[in-house]
Amino acid sequence: MSPAATRILLAGARRRGRGLSTSAEPSPSPSLSPSQLPRGKRWDAMVIGGGHNGLAAAAYLARAGRSVAVLERRGVLGGAAVSESDLVPGFRFSRCSYLLSLLRPALIRELELERHGLKLLPRSPSSFTPCLDGRYLLLGPEAELNRSEIGKFSKKDAEAYPRYEEQLEKFCKLMDFVIDSPPPELRQLYHASMVDRMKDKVDKSVFWSKLLGIVMQQGQKDMVNFFDLLLSPASKILNNWFEGDVLKATLATDAVIGTMAGVNTPGSGYVLLHHIMGETGGQRGVWAYVEGGMGSVSSAISKAALEAGVQIVTNAEVSQVMVDENTGKVQGVALVDGTELHSSVVLSNATPYKTFVDLVPANTLPEEFLCAIKTADYSSATTKINVAVNALPQFRCCKNINPEGGPEHMGTIHIGSESMEEIDIAYKEAAGGFSSTRPVIEMTIPSVLDKTISPPGQHVINLFVQYTPYKLSEGSWQDPAVRKSFAERCFSLIDEYAPHFSSSVIGYDMLTPPDLEREFGLTGGNI
Numbered sequence: 001m002s003p004a005a006t007r008i009l010l011a012g013a014r015r016r017g018r019g020l021s022t023s024a025e026p027s028p029s030p031s032l033s034p035s036q037l038p039r040g041k042r043w044d045a046m047v048i049g050g051g052h053n054g055l056a057a058a059a060y061l062a063r064a065g066r067s068v069a070v071l072e073r074r075g076v077l078g079g080a081a082v083s084e085s086d087l088v089p090g091f092r093f094s095r096c097s098y099l100l101s102l103l104r105p106a107l108i109r110e111l112e113l114e115r116h117g118l119k120l121l122p123r124s125p126s127s128f129t130p131c132l133d134g135r136y137l138l139l140g141p142e143a144e145l146n147r148s149e150i151g152k153f154s155k156k157d158a159e160a161y162p163r164y165e166e167q168l169e170k171f172c173k174l175m176d177f178v179i180d181s182p183p184p185e186l187r188q189l190y191h192a193s194m195v196d197r198m199k200d201k202v203d204k205s206v207f208w209s210k211l212l213g214i215v216m217q218q219g220q221k222d223m224v225n226f227f228d229l230l231l232s233p234a235s236k237i238l239n240n241w242f243e244g245d246v247l248k249a250t251l252a253t254d255a256v257i258g259t260m261a262g263v264n265t266p267g268s269g270y271v272l273l274h275h276i277m278g279e280t281g282g283q284r285g286v287w288a289y290v291e292g293g294m295g296s297v298s299s300a301i302s303k304a305a306l307e308a309g310v311q312i313v314t315n316a317e318v319s320q321v322m323v324d325e326n327t328g329k330v331q332g333v334a335l336v337d338g339t340e341l342h343s344s345v346v347l348s349n350a351t352p353y354k355t356f357v358d359l360v361p362a363n364t365l366p367e368e369f370l371c372a373i374k375t376a377d378y379s380s381a382t383t384k385i386n387v388a389v390n391a392l393p394q395f396r397c398c399k400n401i402n403p404e405g406g407p408e409h410m411g412t413i414h415i416g417s418e419s420m421e422e423i424d425i426a427y428k429e430a431a432g433g434f435s436s437t438r439p440v441i442e443m444t445i446p447s448v449l450d451k452t453i454s455p456p457g458q459h460v461i462n463l464f465v466q467y468t469p470y471k472l473s474e475g476s477w478q479d480p481a482v483r484k485s486f487a488e489r490c491f492s493l494i495d496e497y498a499p500h501f502s503s504s505v506i507g508y509d510m511l512t513p514p515d516l517e518r519e520f521g522l523t524g525g526n527i
Contacts, residue, residue: 031072031077031312031313031314032311032312032313032314033313033314033315033316034071034313034315034316034335034337034339035339036313037069037311037313037339037341041067041342042342042343042344043067043068043069043332043341043342043343044061044066044067044068044343044345045058045061045066045067045068045069045343045345045346045347046068046069046071046332046333046341046343046345046346046347047068047069047070047071047346047347047348047349048071048318048321048333048346048347048348048349048350048355048359049070049071049072049073049079049348049349049350049521050070050071050072050074050077050078050079050298050302050312050314050349051078051079051080051081051298051349052078052079052081052103052297052298052301053079053349054070054079054347054348054349055070055077055298055301055302055305055310055312056107056111056301056305057347057349058070058305058310058312058347059111059301059304059305059308059310060110060111061310062305062308062309062310063308067309068305068309068310068311069310069311069312069313069341069343070305070310070311070312070313071313071316071317071318071333071335071341072312072313072314072315072316073315073316073317073318073521074314074315075314075315076295076314077295077298077299077302077312077314078294078295078297078298078299079298079349079520079521080095080096080097080516080520080522080527081094081096081097081294081295081297081298082094082095082096082293082294082295082298083095083292083293083294083295083296083453084295087386087507087509088388088506088507088508088509090388090454090455090458091388091453091454091455091458091460092292092293092452092453092454092460093293093386093453093460093462093509094290094293094294094295094386094446094462095384095386095509095511096294096384096511096516096520096527097294097527098289098294098384098444098446098462098464099287099288099289099412099444100120100278100280100287100288100289100290100294100297101277101278101279101280101285101286101287101288102274102277102278103278103297104179104180105279105282106180111300111301111304112304113297113300113301113304114300116299116300116301116303116304116307117296117299117300117303118290118296118297118300119290119291119292119296120280120281120288120289120290120291121288121289121290121291121446121449121450122280122281122283122286122287122288123140123286123287123288123289123410123411123449124140124141124142124286124410124411125138125139125140125142125145125407125410125411126139126140126141126285126286126287126410126411126412127139127140127250127411127412127414128407128408128409128410128411128412128413128414129246129249129250129413129414129417129418130395130396130397130398130408130413130414130415130497130498131246131397131418132418132496132497134396134397135152135153135246135397136395136397136398136408137149137150137152137153137246137247137250138407138408139250139411140411141283141285141286143162146158146161146162147161147162150244150247153244153246153247154242154243154244154247156243157241157242157243157244157247160241160242161242161247164241164242165276165285167222167225168272168273168275168276169276169284169285170218170222171222171226171229171273172273172276172277172284173214174214174215174218174226175273175277177210177211177214178211181207181210182203182207184203184204184207184208228269229269229270229272229273230267230269230270231266231267231269232266232267232269233263233264233265233266233267233268233269234251234252234255234256234263234265234268234269234271234272234420235248235252235263235264235420235424236269237269237272238251238252238263238272238420245418245419245420246418246419248419248420249414249417249418249419249420249422249423250414250417251272251275252417252420252423253414253417253423253440253442254271254272254274254275255268255269255270255271255272256268256271256423256427256440256466257271257274257442257464257466258380258382258526258527259271259381260377260379260380260381260430260431260467260469260526261427262423262424262427262428262431263420263423263424263427264424287411287412289444289446289449289450290450291450291452292450292452292453293446293450293453316335316339317335317336318333318334318335318336318359319334319335319336319359320333320334320359320360320361321333321346321355321359321360321361322334322340322342323360323361323364328364329344330343330344330345330346331343331344332344332346333346333359350521351378351521351522351523352373352376353373353374353376353378353523354521354523356369356370356373357370357373357374378523378524378526379469379470379524379526380470380513380516380522380524380525380526380527381427381430381466381467381468381469381470381513382464382465382466382468382513382516382525382526382527383465383466383468383486383510383511383512383513384462384463384464384465384510384511384516385462385463385465385487385490385508385509385510385511386460386461386462386463386508386509386510386511387460387461387462387463387505387507387508388454388458388459388460388461388505388506388507388508389458389459389461389501389504389505389506390457390458390504390506391403391457391458391459391504392404392405392409392445392448392459393409393443393445393461393494393498393501393504394498394499394500395408395497395498396497396498396499397497405445405448409445409448410448410449411444412442412443412444413442413443413444413445414441414442414443415440415441415442415443415493415494415497416438416439416440416441416493417440417441422438422440423440425437425438426438426439426440426466426467427466427467429467430466430467430468430469431469432473433469433471433472433473433474434469434472434473434474435467435468435469435472435486435489436466436467436468437489438493439465439466439467439468439489439490439493440465440466440467441463441464441465441490441493441494442463442464442465443461443462443463443464443494444461444462444464445459445460445461445462446460446462447459447460458506463490465490468486468512468513469513470513470514470517470524470525477512477513477514477515478514483510483512486510487508487510488502491505512525513525513526
């Protein structure tokens with residue numbers, strides 16, 4: 001039987017401290033309990049997981065006239081795009097994902113997310129890299145700022161940077177078509193009619209012909225460069241373009257973020273496209289905070305879904321996808337409380353591993369397909385630390401003190417990444433099973449722009465930290481002493497750049513790879 005015969009569709013796995021007690025905010029929109037669903041109803045589609053991808057899929061199906069139910073395991077919607085309070089009283093954290101840019105503009109427009117409360121806060125400058133020698137690098141959407149800042153380190157790099165961004169933007173136009181098109185799935189349509197088979201062939205032909213046309217427009221040289229970007233290590237790409245260590249290291253963090261990979265890992269060059277692949281307000285490469293935290297994204301999508309007629313159910317954990325043993329067709333899902341819900345189409349917002357290995361009954365899918373799912377690389381080296389502080393960090397390299405926030409506080413602050421060699425050392429330590437001695441930290445301070453998430457004069461700080469292996473060679477992430485030691489290591493590193501940061505910490509919440517897997521269902525803790 002082919003995977004397609006089961007009619008299980010992936011709606012996108014749910015994306016981006018246990019020391020303090022936590023509680024999630026109530027769902028921002030009306031939701032039901034499993035017992036409130038109508039008994040015996042046959043739904044047009046069921047969605048496993050109320051992350052932002054699952055909610056969006058449900059909203060579109062309902063707008064097309066389908067009856068849809070979303071089943072969320074937790075008591076709060078959003079998956080990894082969630083805002084949570086009471087981790088530290090008075091503060092609201094974007095507990096996992098913390099920036100928005102890659103959410104497709106068409107989705108924001110078509111689901112009218114701004115009408116449903118979505119408010120984006122663009123960041124400019126977008127990047128700040130402090131150096132221990134007293135220098136710093138600011139980058140942002142303004143070409144003149146970039147030229148001036150990069151020129152402090154290298155005039156040659158200042159001239160090359162606009163060409164680098166222009167090439168990446170050209171490649172992004174190619175990726176836009178791929179991302180915004182239905183994928184030409186390799187389906188075996190055993191039970192399909194002749195008409196359905198012909199339509200499938202036509203759809204695939206249209207996709208490939210359009211893609212070929214876009215490729216031909218690129219020209220031979222650009223396509224060679226494009227495939228070089230896809231396959232090469234980030235270090236090779238950046239060394240070809242630039243000479244300055246600080247600029248290369250700043251850009252290299254884009255290539256390794258969220259992955260168990262280093263700057264010399266083949267294929268890491270592709271992730272450089274994410275530097276400008278997204279957009280905010282029609283402006284390429286601009287990333288934004290979301291007022292109220294990332295839970296506001298999920299809240300807006302859930303409101304659009306509810307308006308379209310979707311039934312959203314929280315505290316509804318799915319234990320199994322029900323499949324007819326004789327036909328191999330999906331019958332619906334069973335919940336952990338024994339409730340059975342019936343539908344011939346199931347979409348999954350869980351990871352492929354969780355969906356096809358844990359939820360689909362054994363001996364349902366082809367062994368070759370299952371082997372591919374089981375051997376996919378889910379290794380993670382990411383830890384998220386959500387910090388509440390009583391004052392903004394003031395960086396040693398900046399002469400002016402900005403208690404209310406200056407340009408250095410607006411965007412992503414790169415700590416411990418002054419050269420690609422530093423990033424590579426940190427990665428190699430994790431590859432050996434040890435958390436990095438000098439972690440690579442991306443710090444963001446959304447409360448500088450969003451005044452709704454912290455008390456006056458105090459701030460929310462996100463630390464996206466690498467590298468922390470899922471399984472440590474020595475010790476365990478379950479050990480409070482190990483957790484505390486690593487958090488303090490991160491705070492001490494920040495102290496080197498911003499003195500007294502550690503003493504400003506009121507409280508924090510830390511999510512290591514095993515935490516991300518357990519609490520948010522991210523297999524291996526991989527975002």
